[in-house]
Amino acid sequence: MYDVKSKKAEEFINHEEILETLEYARENKNNKELIDNILKKAEEMKGISHREALVLLECDLEEELQKIYDLAIKIKERFYGNRIVMFAPLYLSNYCVNGCVYCPYHCVNKQITRKKLSQEDIRKEVIALQDMGHKRLALEAGEDPVNNPLEYILESIHTIYSIKHKNGAIRRVNVNIAATTVENYRKLDEAGIGTYILFQETYHKENYEMLHPTGPKHNYAYHTEAMDRAMEGGIDDVGVGVLFGLNMYRYDFAGILMHAEHLEAAMGVGPHTLSVPRIRPANDIDPATFQNSITDDIFEKIVAILRIAVPYTGIIISTRESKTCREKVLRLGVSQISGGSKTSVGGYAVPEPEEENSAQFDVDDTRTLDEIVNWLLDMGHIPSFCTACYREGRTGDRFMTLVKSGQIANCCQPNALMTLKEYLEDYASEDTRKKGEALIKHELTNIPNEKVHKLAKDNLERIKEGERDFRF
Numbered sequence: 058m059y060d061v062k063s064k065k066a067e068e069f070i071n072h073e074e075i076l077e078t079l080e081y082a083r084e085n086k087n088n089k090e091l092i093d094n095i096l097k098k099a100e101e102m103k104g105i106s107h108r109e110a111l112v113l114l115e116c117d118l119e120e121e122l123q124k125i126y127d128l129a130i131k132i133k134e135r136f137y138g139n140r141i142v143m144f145a146p147l148y149l150s151n152y153c154v155n156g157c158v159y160c161p162y163h164c165v166n167k168q169i170t171r172k173k174l175s176q177e178d179i180r181k182e183v184i185a186l187q188d189m190g191h192k193r194l195a196l197e198a199g200e201d202p203v204n205n206p207l208e209y210i211l212e213s214i215h216t217i218y219s220i221k222h223k224n225g226a227i228r229r230v231n232v233n234i235a236a237t238t239v240e241n242y243r244k245l246d247e248a249g250i251g252t253y254i255l256f257q258e259t260y261h262k263e264n265y266e267m268l269h270p271t272g273p274k275h276n277y278a279y280h281t282e283a284m285d286r287a288m289e290g291g292i293d294d295v296g297v298g299v300l301f302g303l304n305m306y307r308y309d310f311a312g313i314l315m316h317a318e319h320l321e322a323a324m325g326v327g328p329h330t331l332s333v334p335r336i337r338p339a340n341d342i343d344p345a346t347f348q349n350s351i352t353d354d355i356f357e358k359i360v361a362i363l364r365i366a367v368p369y370t371g372i373i374i375s376t377r378e379s380k381t382c383r384e385k386v387l388r389l390g391v392s393q394i395s396g397g398s399k400t401s402v403g404g405y406a407v408p409e410p411e412e413e414n415s416a417q418f419d420v421d422d423t424r425t426l427d428e429i430v431n432w433l434l435d436m437g438h439i440p441s442f443c444t445a446c447y448r449e450g451r452t453g454d455r456f457m458t459l460v461k462s463g464q465i466a467n468c469c470q471p472n473a474l475m476t477l478k479e480y481l482e483d484y485a486s487e488d489t490r491k492k493g494e495a496l497i498k499h500e501l502t503n504i505p506n507e508k509v510h511k512l513a514k515d516n517l518e519r520i521k522e523g524e525r526d527f528r529f
């Protein structure tokens with residue numbers, strides 16, 4: 058039985074409900090009146106249900122599709138403006154006891170180079186990341202109670218936050234580790250993590266079990282219910298995601314929205330972010346062996362409708378995607394991207410030697426962070442290194458209240474400009490600096506509140522004089 062508030066995975070991600078939803082969407086794919094009504098509701102920018110979103114996903118009426126894309130762009134502009142938050146992944150260890158068939162870290166893979174960073178290695182990596190200009194990291198580690206116990210993760214977080222090199226600082230550490238217990242989530246919360254990220258990969262239980270044949274991750278319910286436990290452990294911000302290309306994309310699209318609805322209904326706040334990775338080539342992994350890969354067109358449609366369905370939730374894409382694809386989805390709804398990423402264990406301080414390969418997937422967008430910042434500026438986006446909400450305690454429902462209040466432009470906009478200014482002063486190339494300064498000048502006028510505008514202007518001057526770390 059479908060029950061959005063249930064704590065049982067198979068009830069809040071209910072198979073029958075998804076099948077019925079897919080059927081309903083197929084039946085109504087050309088129902089213009091219904092689609093117009095859904096879009097009318099979506100215009101209020103408070104989101105739509107998974108069923109309504111599925112109807113939009115099935116629709117291929119050209120005129121309606123155009124309305125969908127226009128609305129996604131409008132919602133993106135309303136809540137996120139032209140700001141794009143930057144982050145980088147940091148792989149701590151690729152030791153893993155699981156058998157996930159789509160990931161080269163699976164335990165049966167004997168070809169991959171296994172590595173784990175020591176605290177000294179982490180220091181070097183973090184200094185290299187700070188020297189690039191990064192302020193926000195996503196920690197990644199395989200599941201291995203012997204090699205990567207929770208104590209190792211906690212110690213690593215502590216090391217990362219403690220490193221202050223020149224003007225650099227990592228101000229928010231998001232963590233992507235295996236599903237764990239409430240008690241362990243509490244420890245992660247106490248260590249001061251930002252978002253706890255865990256991808257579901259696929260919501261289809263039977264396929265999930267086939268794709269995860271061995272190891273603790275095989276347990277579908279334990280994995281699917283992890284976010285509830287994380288929130289019970291005190292973590293306010295959780296990030297969900299599916300790996301598109303593992304299952305029917307429609308099924309997973311419904312699943313991820315049902316998961317978001319569940320967290321909102323049962324825990325009082327929906328996910329902080331959604332990630333939409335697509336499967337990529339990697340050591341031992343050939344994406345052609347997965348039958349359900351999705352085209353760029355469908356990928357863009359998915360991003361646009363997610364933007365409409367959950368306006369308050371950030372959408373993340375990584376360097377898995379090409380520059381061209383990233384350009385399109387940035388307009389349609391993506392609010393966070395990684396830049397200058399290494400998907401190997403280590404590799405920021407010293408590039409990984411060719412004979413070694415510890416990467417989780419091949420990066421498509423291999424540009425440096427400065428090249429990405431420059432490219433974003435060329436397109437009129439504001440690259441933002443902001444971490445203010447987390448540091449001001451605006452997490453979970455406090456964050457959502459701020460977004461819903463419409464006051465986000467008085468926070469995000471000045472914070473984006475001030476953190477961009479720090480980047481320009483400390484790390485940017487000459488060309489990026491010129492473009493960035495011009496953009497800041499122009500974008501200052503887009504801070505609605507006069508007081509905030511004045512204070513931001515003063516702070517920008519103080520950053521020029523050498524002060525750092527202002528935030529609203």
Ligand code: SF4
Nearest residue numbers: 153157160162163199
């Ligand atoms: S996806 Fe995660 S759990 Fe699975 S093999 Fe890779 S690192 Fe391990």
Ligand code: SF4
Nearest residue numbers: 443444445446468469
């Ligand atoms: S002010 Fe908050 S919501 Fe806005 S960019 Fe900064 S951290 Fe994100």
